[in-house]
Each structure stands twice: as C-alpha cells, then as structure tokens.
Amino acid sequence: MSFDKECFYCVKDQRLTDIMIEICELEASILYLFKEQTYRGRCLIAFKGHKSEMFELTEEERNSFAKDIATVGQALHNAFLPKKVNYGAFADNMKHLHFHIVPKYEGGPDYGGTFTMNPQKTYLSDEEYKELIYKIKNNL
Numbered sequence: 001m002s003f004d005k006e007c008f009y010c011v012k013d014q015r016l017t018d019i020m021i022e023i024c025e026l027e028a029s030i031l032y033l034f035k036e037q038t039y040r041g042r043c044l045i046a047f048k049g050h051k052s053e054m055f056e057l058t059e060e061e062r063n064s065f066a067k068d069i070a071t072v073g074q075a076l077h078n079a080f081l082p083k084k085v086n087y088g089a090f091a092d093n094m095k096h097l098h099f100h101i102v103p104k105y106e107g108g109p110d111y112g113g114t115f116t117m118n119p120q121k122t123y124l125s126d127e128e129y130k131e132l133i134y135k136i137k138n139n140l
Helices: 059-080 126-138
Strands: 020-025 029-034 043-047 084-088 098-104
Touching (some): 029 059
Antiparallel strands (some): 020 029, 043 098, 084 098
C-alpha cells in the first residue's frame, strides 16, 4: 500500500485524532467516527492506501472499497434507523480517497438537502462516543 507522509489519513497524527475516532479496520479501508455529531452516527471511511481517485484503484481494490462503503451504510441504517444515508466524496484539498457516510433523519439538520461538512455544533462525552461506536460495531 502506498503512503504519503504529509497525509493525516496515512500518518494518523493529531490532525486526524482531533476530529475523528478510529472505529475499526475493514477489508480495504479504515472506518472513523466523526467527533462532530450533528448527524448522529456520521462516519468517514478512508481507503487504506494513499490513493486520490476511485479510478486509481485496481478492480479488486475498488470492489473491496465499495463493499466496505455499502457495509458501513447498512450498519448505520441498522444501528440508528435514519430516513436516508448520504454519501459524499469531497477531496479537493485532502488528496486521500475517502467517503463521508452521513445518516440523515426526517426533521433533522439539513434533511432534504446536502449535509454540512463541519457544522461544529454537536460534540459528545467519551461515554457517548463509546456508545455510538458500540452500536456501529455490533451492526457491521
């Protein structure tokens, strides 16, 4: 797997741990819980190697990564019962392949529209993060 010493997904330094908590490693990716929880259960899935685009993956890597994304979407749906799960791949500045996986709830923030990248509204206690992670892991 490729590695970029400038990328916080590769290095896993404080830039990453300040905003996310690692949940687990999957077949082709690593699953993180966003600390900012305006959208209850919001996660991010990052490809294990340093790639920037889906087309850079081999067919096997792409299939494994897509399977991981679908697995996490299903786990969030089962754990939190959102009305819809949104998926976003935005990486203009962060050149590491990753997807935001965001449960959306009818009547909740931004329902019917695009989720806000960094709303900076809702942070939880350590115990509350552990509870969310437990629910997600139990549904993977």
